[in-house]
Structure formats: structure tokens, C-alpha cells
Amino acid sequence: MTSNKVLFFCPKNTINEATEYYVDILKEAVKESGYEISQSANFKDTKSFKNIFVMSAKWCFLVKLTNPRANIITWFQGLGGEEALLTRNSKRDKAIWSILEIFAIKSSWLNIYVSEEMREYFLEKYRITDRNYFIMPCFNKELNKSSFEYPEKYDVLSFVYAGGLDKWQCIEQTLELYKKIEEKFPHASITLLTKENQKAIELIKKYNIKNSTIKFVSLNMLNKELEQYKYGFLIRDDHIVNNVSTPTKMNSYLANGIIPIYTDVIKDFNVNFDRNSFILLDHKGSIDNWSEQIVSSEINTNIDIEDYRNELYILFSKYYSRRFYIDKILNSSIF
The missing domain is CATH 3.40.50 (Rossmann fold)
Structure with a gap:
């Protein structure tokens, strides 16, 4: 040896x-x-x-x-x-x-x-x-600087969810939440990036979502796909598995300039993220509460792209x- x-x-x-x-x-x-x-x-x-x-x-x-x-x-x-x-x-x-x-x-x-x-x-x-x-x-992406230049990225109300559709990933809460947003903003859309195509189709039908896309993209094409979206969902329950985790999904969203919508159960994120431009949801709140918070943010907040870019530069100079x-x-x- x-x-x-x-x-x-x-x-x-x-x-x-x-x-x-x-x-x-x-x-x-x-x-x-x-x-x-x-x-x-x-x-x-x-x-x-x-x-x-x-x-x-x-x-x-x-x-x-x-x-x-x-x-x-x-x-x-x-x-x-x-x-x-x-x-x-x-x-x-x-x-x-x-x-x-x-x-x-x-x-x-x-x-x-x-x-x-x-x-x-x-x-x-x-x-x-x-x-x-x-x-x-956990992370696997550096900051995709070109994502901030995607045409009308922050003007179009586009949502994305990337990953599996297991119950613990809170996909049903995510779709129920999105549906309420869609009722307020009929022009909104959601894309599910997942391998589980048939299950995704069934869930979209279950929640009667009007504007949806279901697709799967490989890792080497993920940046090109994600850079076009404004918001990304990462909803989790208050469970010890989630409390100690650092989901790669968050890194993928932020690397592409996406504004994350996530629950406050991931303790490492709570400690290390300033969250100035993020939408942080109280895990004890109802889906109605969450939708009202997102709708209010969308109506009342005009994102400063340069400020958001600088916020993510800082995050990717250390944490990621x-x-x-x-x-x-x-x-x-x-x-």
C-alpha cells in the first residue's frame, strides 16, 4: 500500500x-x-x-x-x-x-x-x-452569466420545476400552488423538467393546469433550458431529511438567474443566503398564503437585474x- x-x-x-x-x-x-x-x-x-x-x-x-x-x-x-x-x-x-x-x-x-x-x-x-x-x-454548476441576458426573462411570468415527482419532493403542493397563481395570472406558464413524463401528464390533468410543458433535458443542455425562466419551485416539508440537505436543484436554479420560490426548512440556505430577491415561504403557511405572497411579490416588485446579478455573483464567489x-x-x- x-x-x-x-x-x-x-x-x-x-x-x-x-x-x-x-x-x-x-x-x-x-x-x-x-x-x-x-x-x-x-x-x-x-x-x-x-x-x-x-x-x-x-x-x-x-x-x-x-x-x-x-x-x-x-x-x-x-x-x-x-x-x-x-x-x-x-x-x-x-x-x-x-x-x-x-x-x-x-x-x-x-x-x-x-x-x-x-x-x-x-x-x-x-x-x-x-x-x-x-x-x-451539494452543487454542480457555476454561474451562467449569459442567463441574465435572455430576452424578456424577467418580464414573462414563467415558472419551472426540475426533478423527480416523488411525494417527498412536494410536487403536488407545488402544482396546487402554481394553479392558484395561474388563476390570478392566466398568462403564466409552468414547465416540468422530468423523466417521469406520464406521471407529469396525470398530475397536470389532476390540477387542471392550462399552460404547461413537460420535457426532459440532459445535464449538458440544462443551462440552455433553465436560463429562460423567471421563477423556480423548491418546496419541501419540515422534515429532518430536508433540514440538513442542500438540494442541487437550488444551485441549478440560481446558476441560471432564476428567482427561487422555496420553503424555509433547509437550514443551510437560511444561514448562507441573503435572500434579498428570493421568495422564501413559511413552511407553516397554507398554499393560499403562499400564493398571495407570490402574487404580491410579482405585482409590487420590479426586479433590478443588475442588483440580482451582483447578489448571485457574491453567492457564487463563495458558497457555490x-x-x-x-x-x-x-x-x-x-x-
Whole structure:
């Protein structure tokens, strides 16, 4: 085993549109710290390295079983146990994930969390501490400066929702909210960017939405698609899974100059966003309350494009900056 190399163990299906950019930032930081980088999807390769990056607590556990002396870098993308309960109602899976998370937090050489709230949740819940940690929110896009120049972008009342249509993503609340806006502004429109075409069609019919488009675009075409919209929906319930998360969807919206409409349950956003031009909804409010707030904002607020551009420049110079996190790792002497 060599101590000056780091293996990025990324099994099949763990690298996707949402994770590749994040992992590449970590690779670059590790490389600039003086290490050689290798990547493999083959579990057997984990036996040959001393320093190994893994994508979850589960892989930390499995790698340690076969290579107990390895220094493991574990990326905690979410709360495995709470997500199992939320999405599958599986108490069994929640219990298993709890064991894996305790093991990973205690035994990893470095834990990477997507928010300070996530770290605090883990340490408080399990009453343990970690040896070494780093925090970086989920994001995969830099600021698309040309998005501010899209013709009539902020004059046309266009809404977008990008992502899956699962219940926990609050798609039905989103469409119900949009319908109320459409009743006030018949010229408004909504676009659903999703792979779940048939489900989207059924939901549009259910809420009797008049002006809608359903489509799917690849990641490399997403900026070109998103840059035309004024508002983007990111509605979430007040649940611990959402409280500690940093959804990539927000980064995609903001990277394209979209004004986000979102609930105040994502604690990291509440701490790090100034929100001068954002529409922040009280999660305790009703959909009627929310629609009134959005309608009022649309009627009474004239967005200053230059001010909004500067607001997002600041956000993307730090919170959503690739270089910021690489430098932060280098200056902290983690590696």
C-alpha cells in the first residue's frame, strides 16, 4: 500500500449528474495537496490502497471489513436511516443505516458532510464525535452569466420545476400552488423538467393546469433550458431529511438567474443566503398564503437585474464556488 495515493472508489450507479462535479472538486483538492489520484468501480481495488474515498457509510463499512488499516474518507450525501423511513417506511433499513452511520463517523479518517446541520444531527443523535471533517454543500454548476441576458426573462411570468415527482419532493403542493397563481395570472406558464413524463401528464390533468410543458433535458443542455425562466419551485416539508440537505436543484436554479420560490426548512440556505430577491415561504403557511405572497411579490416588485446579478455573483464567489472549497481544503491542511 502506498500512502501518497488516494483511491476514489465509485461503484456503478454512484456517479451521476448530481455527484460527478462534487467528486471532481474533491479530487482536484486532493491532487493539489500532493497526492496521486486513482478511481475505480471495482471493490477488489480497495484492498490495495491506504487512502480511500467512498460515497456512503455503507461503503465505508464494507471497505473497512476487507482493509481495516485503510484511511477512509466518507462522503455523507444524506441521512440514510431517515431517508429509508421517509421514502420506504422501512424501520428495518433505518436501523441498519444507523449502525452503518455510527461506524463510519467513528472510524473514518475524514467525514465530508453537505451541511453543518447534518454534522450536528449525526453527532447529537449518536452521541459520538468525528476525528476530522469537511463541509461542502451539494452543487454542480457555476454561474451562467449569459442567463441574465435572455430576452424578456424577467418580464414573462414563467415558472419551472426540475426533478423527480416523488411525494417527498412536494410536487403536488407545488402544482396546487402554481394553479392558484395561474388563476390570478392566466398568462403564466409552468414547465416540468422530468423523466417521469406520464406521471407529469396525470398530475397536470389532476390540477387542471392550462399552460404547461413537460420535457426532459440532459445535464449538458440544462443551462440552455433553465436560463429562460423567471421563477423556480423548491418546496419541501419540515422534515429532518430536508433540514440538513442542500438540494442541487437550488444551485441549478440560481446558476441560471432564476428567482427561487422555496420553503424555509433547509437550514443551510437560511444561514448562507441573503435572500434579498428570493421568495422564501413559511413552511407553516397554507398554499393560499403562499400564493398571495407570490402574487404580491410579482405585482409590487420590479426586479433590478443588475442588483440580482451582483447578489448571485457574491453567492457564487463563495458558497457555490469550486475554487473556494479547493482552497479551503488546502488551507486547512486536511490532507
